[in-house]
Amino acid sequence: MNANQMKIGDIEVAILHEGESDLIAANLALRYPGVTPAQIDAALAGQQPSGSLNLPYINSGGTHIIADVGFGAAGRPSAGGAETALESLSLSPADIDIVYLTHFHGDHIAGLADAAGLLAFPNASYITTQAEWDEWIGRWSVSDAPGDQKTLELFTSLQDRFSFASPDDEIAPGVTVVDLAGHTQGHSGLLIESGGERLLHVVDLLHQPFQFANTDWHFSFDSDPELAVETRRRVLQQCADEDILTLFYHMPFPGLGKVTVEDETLVWNPIA
Numbered sequence: 001m002n003a004n005q006m007k008i009g010d011i012e013v014a015i016l017h018e019g020e021s022d023l024i025a026a027n028l029a030l031r032y033p034g035v036t037p038a039q040i041d042a043a044l045a046g047q048q049p050s051g052s053l054n055l056p057y058i059n060s061g062g063t064h065i066i067a068d069v070g071f072g073a074a075g076r077p078s079a080g081g082a083e084t085a086l087e088s089l090s091l092s093p094a095d096i097d098i099v100y101l102t103h104f105h106g107d108h109i110a111g112l113a114d115a116a117g118l119l120a121f122p123n124a125s126y127i128t129t130q131a132e133w134d135e136w137i138g139r140w141s142v143s144d145a146p147g148d149q150k151t152l153e154l155f156t157s158l159q160d161r162f163s164f165a166s167p168d169d170e171i172a173p174g175v176t177v178v179d180l181a182g183h184t185q186g187h188s189g190l191l192i193e194s195g196g197e198r199l200l201h202v203v204d205l206l207h208q209p210f211q212f213a214n215t216d217w218h219f220s221f222d223s224d225p226e227l228a229v230e231t232r233r234r235v236l237q238q239c240a241d242e243d244i245l246t247l248f249y250h251m252p253f254p255g256l257g258k259v260t261v262e263d264e265t266l267v268w269n270p271i272a
């Protein structure tokens with residue numbers, strides 16, 4: 001199964017399996033600077049690292065939303081599954097009204113273009129935070145790296161379709177932007193809330209299951225590592241305190257579960 005469907009009150013949600021990322025799951029000693037390979041092995045405790053790409057599709061009152069787009073068909077051989085997953089819901093990329101971008105890392109945005117370089121979600125408008133746009137577009141415009149230029153061109157060509165949301169803004173009824181700054185300056189998640197039910201998408205708050213017990217381990221792609229630790233601890237504690245259904249972009253598919261505290265340690269309890 002490549003799409004995990006549920007209802008949050010009146011809002012339809014499906015988690016789409018876009019694929020697996022070796023960027024996240026391989027070379028863990030490089031990904032966690034300051035942590036020794038022995039510490040990582042002990043923390044893995046025989047489990048495989050996770051590199052899943054879990055994209056939430058949200059239908060709020062007929063507005064079709066997807067949060068992030070993965071690597072896409074032109075990205076990595078192990079990714080590009082969003083279209084197939086949408087098909088299993090009798091939807092196509094052309095049905096998507098809003099693409100919400102939580103942050104501008106390649107595993108979240110590369111799928112904006114399809115294999116032919118055309119818009120993968122041709123009828124969508126795009127929403128992100130102003131901080132995220134400013135951090136990356138400003139940086140890309142002064143960079144001469146070819147890959148960055150290509151992405152800059154794509155974003156520049158899409159500029160008219162972008163609008164910016166701030167934390168606590170509703171992008172559709174029951175779908176609210178949540179501040180998760182630290183992984184990137186404008187990193188944000190979504191709170192889906194309807195009929196007394198809630199789902200909190202915390203995206204890249206962490207990248208491996210062993211980070212629940214090691215919230216202070218820096219991840220190499222965290223642009224502000226100290227703020228990332230502070231945000232990780234604050235939001236994970238909130239998830240546990242409020243017993244809220246939580247979604248992570250990179251936990252093993254579908255990336256859904258609950259956070260609890262056992263013996264003063266945060267624990268991930270996945271839900272199939």
Ligand SMILES: [Zn+2]
Nearest residue numbers: 105107204249
């Ligand atoms: Zn990511």
